[in-house]
Amino acid sequence: MHTDNHPAGDPGTATTRTLTAPPALAPLLARGAALSPFKRPRAGAGFPRTRLVLPEVRIDLARLAAYERVCGFGATGEDALPVTYPHVLAFPLAMRLMAGRAFPLPLLGLVHTSIEITRHRALAATGTYELAVHVEDLVPHRRGTEAVVVTRARDGERTVWESRSTYLARHRTDQEQKQEKEEGKEEEGRRERGAGVRQPDAVRAEWRLGGDVGRRYAAVSGDRNPIHLHPLTARVFGFPRAIAHGMWTVARCLAERPVPAAAHVRAEFRAPVLLPSTVTYAAGGPAFALRGGERLHLTGEVRELA
Template sequence: MPALTSPPSLLPLYARAAVTGPLHRGSALPGSTYTLADQTVDADHLVAYQKVCGFGVSDVLPPTYLHVLAFPLSVALMTEQAFPFPLVGMVHVANSITQLRRVRSDETVSFTVRAADLRPHAAGRQFDLLAEASVAGETVWTGRSTYLRRGKAADDASKEKKRTELAPQDGPLALVRVPDDIGRRYGAVSGDRNPIHLHGLTARAFGFSSAIAHGMWLKARTLATLEGRLDDSFTAEVAFKLPVPLPSTVAIAATRDDAGWELDVRAAKSGKPHLAGTVRPVAQPG
């Protein structure tokens, strides 16, 4: 169980991933659990994150902020040589976070991260990175990031792909302009400097016609439209659909029902889907 005393630096990890990527082998996830105890929140970093994601400046952490603080541990785990896949080329396809209570910027937070549930997928293989944040021994937040490694599908993976026609967007819409530099701005705050998000030239090297927005920026920007209307505890679960090319404009729809919120983010002009998800309250014990 690697117990870290400070967050790992991401640039050396990315450099190592670029060099050692082809050396990853194996068919099982490593059993490592990374821990990082007693981290304080940097006020300037928090404000920068809130601004780039569209949240109001506050001493309450946005629900997606703890994902950013746990992210370096995830990268450290995924760059272990025992990890079965190289970091470059993995696709973040879904994310779920559960906020069990609001966390303030003056609280000290500890993190654990581990990998779980390697499974077949019609386009390759999937796995989850599970993160947990605690304050004074109390779990306050959990996250699950699902990644896809494209490749030959396993024999027991369903290869059937069904095309369904999207219904019209429902609910109040927020039109959000996504600027050309949002990948670089979010990357500077989050540490996620994947080249597909930074410049059109580097994105084209990986098969994209332009740079694309980070999925977790889009999730954060979507939840920011609901700021002040969410409960203290909830689960926000999303699937990332088609990438958001930079620059562009997206239409964010959030519909309230008895179960919570339905989220639907699409391209403003074409209607192509970018994100779909839900926000549901967490059942309180007793």
Template structure:
């Protein structure tokens, strides 16, 4: 893996969205600085942010949208907000062989080694290696570490699917939770949830914003962010989790907005198993477990 490139300044905004969109524009996608390199030549890429601070106002805004209580430590899923600009920087880099538009977040695993205090200075690094095979294309694992003065405090792996041509190798099984619970408490999700979450996360993918922008990318109307569904699910059992914990989820069917979902959780011997499902037929939107 090469040395991380440093992402400085305030990330996000219109420039980031433009860089993500240009590689799918015919003609423009062949220009120097936009044209993507061949997938066969890609071995890895890494970006880092140094001295990032989890600011009180931003943490509180995120917690309010996702259902976490206000505390002096960040919610378990919040460090993903610090890493997301690095995900976008990697996907927008000409060396990364796939356009950001069309990347589908299919799995996410978070390991917290300790609580992270609001106001703490952190170094955030995200790396991605060569693609691995999938039945519908390729998978790319974006691995993030968040470190404080005492070492690594938080880690995650976000697995993205890129549909299309695959690569050589054996297809590994994905996260499977066959006995995940169904039913439970129903949550009614408003039409503007994607816009509200985009405002606190920086993830303004058009599929989450409006019916028109979602339809342009193949969806009948806007869908909820996968990481919001994970965050909201974790928030529902947050007071029963230790500060050092691993939470793994698989994202299944999209949640269309507005809509209603059902959340259920079950305590097992070594943690919790939970799911977000359709109240109509019990089909899963998200399945997860803790340990």
């Protein structure tokens, strides 16, 4: 159920739709899967201008504890959410938008390619929040089209947490990309090796990731994209094995380091983490990175807000 109204001061969103309960994820995934074969993604396509709002969100503490275990957050005794957890809380709203008929990218096979998080203060696990999600834009990518999804959490009248994520739908592009094919291959190699990216040198940990990491994270996050669950379903979308969720990799890295109460977090998911595999976590100053051998999987940084 929902109510509609036009938001004040938000010219980029045509309609605000207020939900009375979180959308159920299983029907959304089924709908998105059914519609995916009929989607013809392109950067210039139209996209839903709806802003979904879910008020009065309270935290399921048992589910939060399961998430913390899967992502490696230790028990600190503090009443504070991990900086990545509001993304999980808002994921059903993002799915509602991306599984809809008006969303031009196929839900199946979408890959999370980056996230920027701004946390204005620590969020209490016992707090009550309003979540809002909208699609901000569709942008061209050398391997397809990316959707930009914005999420905000409010505590009363103040925004306390916000994020900007990009999701890639891989597809054949126009003649211009065909002419740049070889350049793209060289660029991809540089990106995976981290050329031009400031990276920390100090290896802090090595993790052996089991083949079930994607299924375990899916159980606590609700993100059951088949590219994460099993080698057979991942191969349908061009991956030789299941890949770890990008949000699991960044959460696992952030669990290894202190994050200020007011912080800006940026992470780019540069190459998939195939499961099972062994990866190394490195950190130095604000920067962190995740590698598998010479392959760079993730780069990011954490900075305290002034």
